Amino acid sequence: xxxxxxxxxxxxxxxxxxxRALRVAQGWSLEELAARAHLSxxxxxxxxxxxxxxxxxxxxTLARALDTTLDQLVETAADDVVISPMIDAARGLMxxxxxxxxxxxxxxxxxxxxxxxxxxRMRAHPGREWLVVLSGTAILMLGHQxxxxxxxxxxxxxxxxxxxxxxxxxxxEILGIFDRDARRGHQRDGEGExxxxxxxxxxxx
Numbered sequence: 363x364x365x366x367x368x369x370x371x372x373x374x375x376x377x378x379x380x381x382r383a384l385r386v387a388q389g390w391s392l393e394e395l396a397a398r399a400h401l402s403x404x405x406x407x408x409x410x411x412x413x414x415x416x417x418x419x420x421x422x423t424l425a426r427a428l429d430t431t432l433d434q435l436v437e438t439a440a441d442d443v444v445i446s447p448m449i450d451a452a453r454g455l456m457x458x459x460x461x462x463x464x465x466x467x468x469x470x471x472x473x474x475x476x477x478x479x480x481x482x483r484m485r486a487h488p489g490r491e492w493l494v495v496l497s498g499t500a501i502l503m504l505g506h507q508x509x510x511x512x513x514x515x516x517x518x519x520x521x522x523x524x525x526x527x528x529x530x531x532x533x534x535e536i537l538g539i540f541d542r543d544a545r546r547g548h549q550r551d552g553e554g555e556x557x558x559x560x561x562x563x564x565x566x567x
Contacts, residue, residue: 374416377436382410384428398427465542470496472535477503477528484524489543492518493527498534502527 385395396406400423408414409424425435447456447470454472478484484503493500494516502509502517503526510530511517519525521543527536 378410378412381424399423467540469538472533473529474533475528477501477526484526486524487521489521489541491521491538491540493536493538496535496537498532499530500527500534500536501530
């Protein structure tokens with residue numbers, strides 16, 4: 363059963379390049395991938411070089427050998443690659459959605475205040491968060507612990523721990539990634555209230 367035809371030559375070429383790129387990324391020779399996919403080395407070479415037509419059964423086997431899925435292997439090139447942020451200038455926030463992972467988002471924020479002194483201002487909810495400090499120094503309050511996060515350092519933590527973040531020695535800029543559960547937790551708390559806390563009290567996550 364043939365998957366590619368002359369009518370979709372661009373996809374055919376893309377899949378062949380993807381097979382080779384994934385093989386190289388794994389550090390495998392033609393011989394190694396051929397053995398994993400139960401193909402001859404010459405057959406795999408002809409597949410990568412466009413000298414052999416692509417069959418569905420071969421693609422399924424190659425996808426498995428490359429530790430990916432058939433859907434990912436034959437995925438077409440995306441047209442909408444560039445994503446514009448949603449901007450809240452009043453609170454110094456920029457937010458991007460991750461199209462391939464609905465529910466996840468990326469947020470850039472300028473924090474000017476130190477972390478809150480009152481533990482009641484710290485948040486806790488299901489999920490995980492990851493952040494990197496782009497400039498300045500941030501203080502991450504996590505449960506009963508206090509972490510100093512410098513420029514270019516990152517932090518990752520489960521958000522079931524009460525947490526808050528603030529600046530030390532002047533403003534800092536942070537880029538954070540929120541998973542689906544963490545994002546839902548923020549929505550239940552109320553986005554407007556959370557963002558106000560971020561801007562004025564340093565409780566952002």
